[in-house]
Amino acid sequence: MAVTRALDANSHLYLVDGSAYIFRAYHALPPLTRSDGTPVGAVQGFCNMLWKLLEDLKGEDQPTHMAVIFDHSAKTFRNEIYEHYKAHRPEPPEDLVPQFSLIREATIAFDLPCIEMEGFEADDIMATYARLAVESGARVTLATSDKDMMQLVNGQVTMLDPMKNKRIGPDEVREKFGVGPERVIDVQALAGDSVDNVPGVPGIGIKTAAQLIEEYGDLDGLLSRADEIKQPKRREKLIENAELARISRQLVTLKTDVADVAAMDDFGTADPDPDRLLTFLRSMEFRTLTRRVEEGLGAGPADETGDATAPVDRSAYETVQTLAQLETWIARAREARVVAVDTETDALSATHANLVGISLAVAPGQACYIPLAHEGGDLADGGGRPEQIDFDTALGHLKPLLESPSVLKVGQNFKYDLSVFARYGIAVAPYDDTMLLSYVQESGLHGHGMDELADLLLGHTCITFKEVCGSGKSQKHFGQCDLKSATEYAAEDADITLRLYELLKPSLAQRKLTTVYETLERPMPAVLSRMELAGIRVDVAQLSRLSSDFAQKMAESEEAAHSLAGTRFNLGSPKQIGEILFGQMGLPGGKKTKGGAWSTDASVLDQLAAEGHELPQALLTWRQFAKLKSTYSDALKDAINPHTGRVHTNFSLAATSTGRLSSSEPNLQNIPIRTEEGRKIREAFVAEDGHVLVAADYSQIELRLLAHIAGIDALKEAFKAGHDIHAMTASEMFGVPMDEMDPVTRRKAKAINFGIIYGISAFGLSANLGIGRDEAKAYIDAYFEKFPGIRAYMDEMKAAVKATGHVETLFGRRIHLPGIKDKNPSVRQFAERQAINAPIQGAAADIIRRAMIVMESRLQEAGLKARMLLQVHDELVFECAEDEADRLIVLAQTVMSEAALPAVQLSVPLDVEAKAAKTWGQAH
Numbered sequence: 001m002a003v004t005r006a007l008d009a010n011s012h013l014y015l016v017d018g019s020a021y022i023f024r025a026y027h028a029l030p031p032l033t034r035s036d037g038t039p040v041g042a043v044q045g046f047c048n049m050l051w052k053l054l055e056d057l058k059g060e061d062q063p064t065h066m067a068v069i070f071d072h073s074a075k076t077f078r079n080e081i082y083e084h085y086k087a088h089r090p091e092p093p094e095d096l097v098p099q100f101s102l103i104r105e106a107t108i109a110f111d112l113p114c115i116e117m118e119g120f121e122a123d124d125i126m127a128t129y130a131r132l133a134v135e136s137g138a139r140v141t142l143a144t145s146d147k148d149m150m151q152l153v154n155g156q157v158t159m160l161d162p163m164k165n166k167r168i169g170p171d172e173v174r175e176k177f178g179v180g181p182e183r184v185i186d187v188q189a190l191a192g193d194s195v196d197n198v199p200g201v202p203g204i205g206i207k208t209a210a211q212l213i214e215e216y217g218d219l220d221g222l223l224s225r226a227d228e229i230k231q232p233k234r235r236e237k238l239i240e241n242a243e244l245a246r247i248s249r250q251l252v253t254l255k256t257d258v259a260d261v262a263a264m265d266d267f268g269t270a271d272p273d274p275d276r277l278l279t280f281l282r283s284m285e286f287r288t289l290t291r292r293v294e295e296g297l298g299a300g301p302a303d304e305t306g307d308a309t310a311p312v313d314r315s316a317y318e319t320v321q322t323l324a325q326l327e328t329w330i331a332r333a334r335e336a337r338v339v340a341v342d343t344e345t346d347a348l349s350a351t352h353a354n355l356v357g358i359s360l361a362v363a364p365g366q367a368c369y370i371p372l373a374h375e376g377g378d379l380a381d382g383g384g385r386p387e388q389i390d391f392d393t394a395l396g397h398l399k400p401l402l403e404s405p406s407v408l409k410v411g412q413n414f415k416y417d418l419s420v421f422a423r424y425g426i427a428v429a430p431y432d433d434t435m436l437l438s439y440v441q442e443s444g445l446h447g448h449g450m451d452e453l454a455d456l457l458l459g460h461t462c463i464t465f466k467e468v469c470g471s472g473k474s475q476k477h478f479g480q481c482d483l484k485s486a487t488e489y490a491a492e493d494a495d496i497t498l499r500l501y502e503l504l505k506p507s508l509a510q511r512k513l514t515t516v517y518e519t520l521e522r523p524m525p526a527v528l529s530r531m532e533l534a535g536i537r538v539d540v541a542q543l544s545r546l547s548s549d550f551a552q553k554m555a556e557s558e559e560a561a562h563s564l565a566g567t568r569f570n571l572g573s574p575k576q577i578g579e580i581l582f583g584q585m586g587l588p589g590g591k592k593t594k595g596g597a598w599s600t601d602a603s604v605l606d607q608l609a610a611e612g613h614e615l616p617q618a619l620l621t622w623r624q625f626a627k628l629k630s631t632y633s634d635a636l637k638d639a640i641n642p643h644t645g646r647v648h649t650n651f652s653l654a655a656t657s658t659g660r661l662s663s664s665e666p667n668l669q670n671i672p673i674r675t676e677e678g679r680k681i682r683e684a685f686v687a688e689d690g691h692v693l694v695a696a697d698y699s700q701i702e703l704r705l706l707a708h709i710a711g712i713d714a715l716k717e718a719f720k721a722g723h724d725i726h727a728m729t730a731s732e733m734f735g736v737p738m739d740e741m742d743p744v745t746r747r748k749a750k751a752i753n754f755g756i757i758y759g760i761s762a763f764g765l766s767a768n769l770g771i772g773r774d775e776a777k778a779y780i781d782a783y784f785e786k787f788p789g790i791r792a793y794m795d796e797m798k799a800a801v802k803a804t805g806h807v808e809t810l811f812g813r814r815i816h817l818p819g820i821k822d823k824n825p826s827v828r829q830f831a832e833r834q835a836i837n838a839p840i841q842g843a844a845a846d847i848i849r850r851a852m853i854v855m856e857s858r859l860q861e862a863g864l865k866a867r868m869l870l871q872v873h874d875e876l877v878f879e880c881a882e883d884e885a886d887r888l889i890v891l892a893q894t895v896m897s898e899a900a901l902p903a904v905q906l907s908v909p910l911d912v913e914a915k916a917a918k919t920w921g922q923a924h
Contacts, residue, residue, distance in 0.1 A: 004331060005268035007065060009137035013264065014063035015126045016053070017144035018070040018114070021046050022103055024163065026096050034285050036512025037812075039095040043102045044286050050110055051293060053143060053162055054272075063141070065267035067113040067129070067406075069122040070104070075861050076119055081250050086196050094902035098518055102284070104430065105408070108337045109280035111272040113262065113406035120258050123148055127254035128261055130157050150176065151184040151254060178210025186219040189249035198251045201241045203233065219249060262404060266334055274299035276337065283509045308364050308502040312460050317491035318368040319483060321387045326394060329360055329368050330401050336362040340410045340498035341402065341428070343417045344490050346373075346477040349665065350419035351533060351648040352641055356479040357486065358398065361494035364502070368494075369487040370394060374479050386483050395424055402428045410434065412450045412497045415525035415653065419533055429526070434497055435654055436521040437504035440513050444657035444806070444816035454496045457503055462496060463489045516812045519903070520659065520846055523853045527868075528651045528661075530856070535646030536693075536869045536879070539919075542684040543633045550629035550677075557622035564615040571622050574600045580615075587613060610767050624677070632671065632681045639666045651871070657815050658838050659845035661871055668872055683921035685877075692885050694866070695923035696892040696914040698874040700725060701844045702757050704908045709810070709839065710793035714786075719908045726750040732786045733779070752783050756790060757840055759833030794836050801835035809842035810904045811850075844874060847910070851899035852876065858895050864888055877920060885916035 007013065025045025032041035050068075057063060078085045092100075107114040117125055123146065130140045134156045142149050145161040150173045153159060159168035166172075173181045177188075190209035192200020204212075216222035223242045229235040238245075274297045281290040293299075320326050333339035340361040345353035354373065361367035371388045372395075388394075401407060403426060411417050414433040421428050438448040446452060454460045468489045469476045478486065508514045562568045565585075569576045578598025582590030587608055591599045602623075608616035639647045647666065655662040663669050672678030687693045703725060707715035718728040727741045730749035736742070751768045752760075760768075762777035769776065784791045800807055806816040815838045819831035852871060859866055866880035866888045876896070880888045893912040900906050917923040 004265050004334075005064060006265050007133055007136040007138045011064045011133070011136070011138035012061065013129065013133045013138050013140045013267065014057070014066040015129055015140065015142050016050070016066070016068040016112075017122055017126065017142070017146060017149075018046075018068040018103070018107065019122045020144050020146055021049055021068075021162075022070075022096075022100070025049060026093070026099075031095065034509060034514070036509055036514055038102075038509070038512075038514045039099055040102065040284055040286075042096055042099045043106060043284055044289065046103050047106050047110075047281065047284075047286060047289055049162060050106070050112075051289065051296075054110070055296065056165065063269055065133075065138075065264060066269045067115050067264075067267045068107045069125050069129075070114065070116040070405075071122045072116040072118045072120065076121055076124075077255075078121075078251050082199075082247055084197050084199075085251055089196075098515055101430075101518055101522070102514075104405070106280060106284075108406060108408055109272070109277045111270070111276070111337060113267055113404075115262060116405050117258060117261070120255065124255040124258050125261060127152055127256045128258040129264060131256040132261075132264065147176065148188070148252065148254065151181055151188075151252075153181040177206060179213055183213050183218065185249060185253050186213045186222075188252040189219055189245050190222075192248055193252070196251070198248050199241075199244045200248050201237055201245050203237050208234075219245060262400065262406070266406070271297060273337075279506065283506050285509070308499040309458060310364055312458075312492065312495065313365060314463075314488040314492055316365055316367075317487050317495070319487045320368050320370040321389065323389055323393065323397070325368075326370060326389055326397055329362070329370075330397060332362045332366075333360060333401055334404070334407055337406065338362075338408045338410060338498075338501075339401070340367075340494040340501065341417060342411065342490060342493040342497060343420045344369075344478045344486070345420060346479055349648070349650070350416045350529075351423075351535065352643060353420060354479075355420055355424060356477070357490060358394075359490040359494040361491070361498040364499050365495060367491035367498075369490040370398075371483060371486065374481075374483055374486065395426065399426050402426050405430060408432060410497055410501045412493070412500070415529050415532075415651075418525055418529040422529060422533060431525070432501060432505065432522065433525055434500040434504055436525075437501070437508065437517065439654040440517045440521050440813070441504070441507060441511055442816060443654070443659075443814065445818060448654045450493065450496055450500070453500050458496065458499060460496065463492060465489070511814075513812070513814065516814070519853075520811060520813065520849050521653070524653055524849060527852050527856065528653070531868055531870070532648050532651060534867045534869050534879075535641065535644055535648040536877070536920075537646050537686050537688055538636050538640065539684045539686045540637055540640070542686075543637050546633040546680055546684065547629055547637075549680075550625045550633055554622055554625045554629065557618050557625065561615060561618040561622060564618055571619060572626070574598075577619060581608070585615070587616075607767065610770055628672075628677055628681065631667070633684075635666050636681075636684065649870070656845075657817075657834075658842040659809070659813055659815075659849065660841065660873075661845070663872075668870060671872075679921050679924070681921075682924070683919045685920035687879055687918055690882060691879050692882050692916040692918055693869075693920050693923050694878040694880060694885060694888050694892065694914060694916045695920060696876050696878070696889070696896055696912055697924075698844070698848070698896065699911040699913050701847070701874050701910060702840050703753055704906075704910065705810075705840045705843050706757060706790070706793075708907045709843070710787075710789040712787050712789045716908050719911075722911075726753060729753055729783075733782050748779065752779055756780075756783065757837055759794070759836040797835040797839065798832045801831065807835050807839050809839050809846050810900075811843065811846040813842050813846055815839070815842055847899045848874060848876070848896070850903075851896045854899070855892070855895055858891060859888075862887065862891055864891065877923075880916075889914040889916060 022042055026042040029041050029045045032044055034040045104114050115125060126142060130152050133140045140157040142159045143162050144159060149159055153170055153173050161168060170181055173184065177184050179187055187206060187209040190201050190204050191206045192198045212222050216225060223245060226235060226238040229238065277293060278290060278299060281293060320329060342359045343355060344357040346356055347353035356373045357369055357371045359367060359369045372391050374386050374388060402409060402421065409428055409431045411431060411433055413435045414431055418428055435448045438453055446456060451462045454462050468485045469478060469481045508517055558571055561571055565580050569580060575597050577600045581587050582598045589607060593599050605616045605620050609620055636647060641648055649663040649668050650665050652662045671681050704719055707719060714732060718725055726746050726749045727738050730736060730741055730745045731738045733749060734745055736745055748769060751765060755765055762773045762780060765780060766773045766776035797807055801817050801820045805818065805820060806814050808814050817831045817834050819827045822828050855868055864884050864887060866878050866884055868876060869879050870877035878888060893914050896912045897910045915923045
């Protein structure tokens with residue numbers, strides 16, 4: 001296991017160029033996939049190379065400290081110096097991208113620090129560590145064959161080419177460049193580098209550059225005396241391109257002063273933990289390497305479950321009240337390399353809750369609670385404030401751990417914790433989320449909250465919040481609860497989370513869902529956290545006007561209803577409404593509930609209204625305005641955060657079975673989009689001064705996916721040609737030329753198009769169009785006759801769900817539909833309809849998730865300061881400066897339209913409509 005050990009003159013630091021290892025492993029080995037289809041060839045090659053290096057280094061000259069360094073992203077500070085730097089480098093191969101995160105997991109499994117920093121290349125981080133190590137008197141070996149690193153070689157720093165097992169010192173550098181290490185930068189500045197697109201001086205290669213530098217001493221001396229050079233072309237090139245040479249020198253010079261690098265004391269080496277490493281290798285299905293590692297570490301087959309299912313002992317949890325205790329737990333977490341983390345706060349909303357305490361778990365049963373802002377409790381002296389570490393001091397010690405790339409943080413519904421930590425200046429990474437690990441495997445089968453998962457997987461009942469803090473008016477916030485109970489509650493959360501992780505993470509590979517989790521789930525909490533923290537501004541005056549307007553229309557509808565009923569009654573009372581509609585007026589279709597009252601839910605009133613009954617129409621109108629007023633125009637004013645002046649919705653990742661996001665507090669997903677009133681509500685969402693909102697919306701994405709999945713050539717060609725899809729469908733079905741299409745016929749086709757996606761019945765279509773069921777059935781039959789592939793698709797999905805209990809999206813998301821086995825025929829039929837819709841709706845959800853995941857990096861690469869604020873169904877809403885709007889629109893349309901790639905090559909285009917305006921409503 002890794003140990004803490006200060007560097008001194010007896011130390012030997014090894015720095016492994018992890019990014020170079022990745023690409024060498026990828027290109028040196030044939031493609032390899034795991035049983036679930038996940039590409040793992042580069043992971044296997046990386047692990048083989050790392051294990052060989054560790055084995056080769058055993059002996060007298062073995063390292064005392066070691067770390068693996070990775071590139072963080074393609075864009076670095078060098079792109080600000082020269083925008084074309086590395087511009088010609090192709091994107092990583094599509095089968096390599098999902099392996100990056102697995103390789104970082106592999107590094108952690110080997111008990112090695114996994115280091116990367118945004119804005120810097122691995123070379124810069126290695127150069128910085130090399131300088132710091134030399135200053136401490138230590139020797140340094142750079143495990144890389146990258147020629148750029150040769151500028152660092154000196155008496156204390158050497159390189160090791162891991163493929164050739166060849167040491168590179170000053171002599172080898174001179175053999176390569178014709179100069180010593182101290183002049184490599186000057187030679188590279190002149191010669192340039194076509195691979196990295198470093199320009200250099202045209203026409204001058206390494207050999208000539210070395211001769212020039214040897215003759216003139218250094219680059220500055222050469223450029224200042226360029227007019228002395230006898231060869232005319234060379235002289236001319238040097239004079240004309242002197243500035244390019246200076247820029248090239250900046251590009252090839254490695255930074256040795258990268259700030260805030262992780263402490264090297266934590267790079268102390270020891271043998272990897274056998275259980276952790278072997279568990280990882282088995283999950284990757286690397287059988288040969290697993291056997292070699294078992295032999296090398298003297299370990300047998302690992303226990304598949306470890307101690308995850310052992311009984312929970314809350315009395316074993318520790319309350320951390322001193323800095324010495326905290327430092328011990330931080331050291332244990334760094335040694336474990338995987339730590340469960342949970343926050344306790346004084347409110348439910350992560351955007352304004354105050355941090356009260358933090359719990360950690362480093363192994364099943366080994367957990368602690370760190371109180372930070374408790375006001376009292378059983379462990380207090382004299383009943384006052386209990387002993388606690390100073391708030392800022394504790395966070396200062398925890399921040400490096402929580403941000404360390406070498407330690408995997410595990411959370412349950414971790415988006416909340418990410419947001420809380422972010423508000424205190426802590427960017428937690430890397431992480432896994434047990435809620436999402438469960439969701440991706442068993443969506444639709446059960447909930448994914450911690451308490452439910454603990455009961456299902458561990459047979460354990462967790463302490464409830466009410467047991468600790470009370471309920472109702474007497475409920476305390478967590479910082480007011482007694483510390484003993486708080487410790488048991490909070491530490492149990494971390495303990496259970498870690499146990500769930502140990503059970504759920506390995507089963508991903510067994511169920512062939514690793515790629516789905518890595519590409520569609522794991523990145524999302526961080527993305528949504530930043531969106532929620534950003535929030536969106538609302539116009540209070542507009543909301544007040546709407547509330548007044550809705551109240552007036554409610555009063556008008558109420559008077560109309562009283563007039564139609566011939567008596568005054570409470571429009572908010574289902575009992576009174578039922579008695580009037582079915583008892584007094586004798587309207588048809590009345591059904592009583594189990595309690596004996598008439599049912600007056602929306603479906604009952606919708607049916608009566610569709611049949612032309614005026615009172616149900618008035619009641620529906622009243623309900624519509626009442627909901628708009630209470631849910632939006634009133635509630636949005638109450639939802640404004642007093643500290644930010646903005647509304648911060650809460651996005652839920654695991655609330656639907658199809659992968660669609662939902663939102664709450666306030667719910668922005670259900671704002672009506674096809675009514676004038678819904679548009680008015682969207683008018684209340686506004687941009688900050690000097691900014692605009694940009695709404696980018698997929699056009700008919702589910703119909704497009706239906707055309708692709710079901711292979712409907714006529715629909716695909718219509719989408720490719722940009723035709724009015726509803727007019728085209730009407731033309732196909734009813735034989736009306738598109739240029740003679742009337743609105744009524746088009747509306748029928750539109751209702752069928754969208755209805756088919758949801759497995760609509762003749763009864764449903766008849767209600768939608770206000771026609772008889774026989775006519776509706778004839779329309780549906782005609783539709784299937786014109787587009788037979790749709791019927792085949794529907795039959796295929798029904799067969800699939802009956803055979804397996806689930807369906808899958810184009811991207812492999814698995815959606816379970818347990819209702820298909822229900823004894824109730826209506827429940828089974830509903831499951832069949834879900835089986836038709838879920839792959840389409842789920843694929844649409846997957847696509848917009850993929851767009852959101854890459855959007856932030858694309859905005860950054862484009863130099864845009866725009867922020868993504870909302871995701872509502874098939875739409876993304878951004879806020880940007882007015883002068884960025886046009887560029888943002890182009891970028892958003894590009895990213896969203898290409899979001900399915902490279903995983904899925906769609907046979908239809910994904911069109912994205914985008915517009916900028918001062919309000920959300922105007923952006924449509």
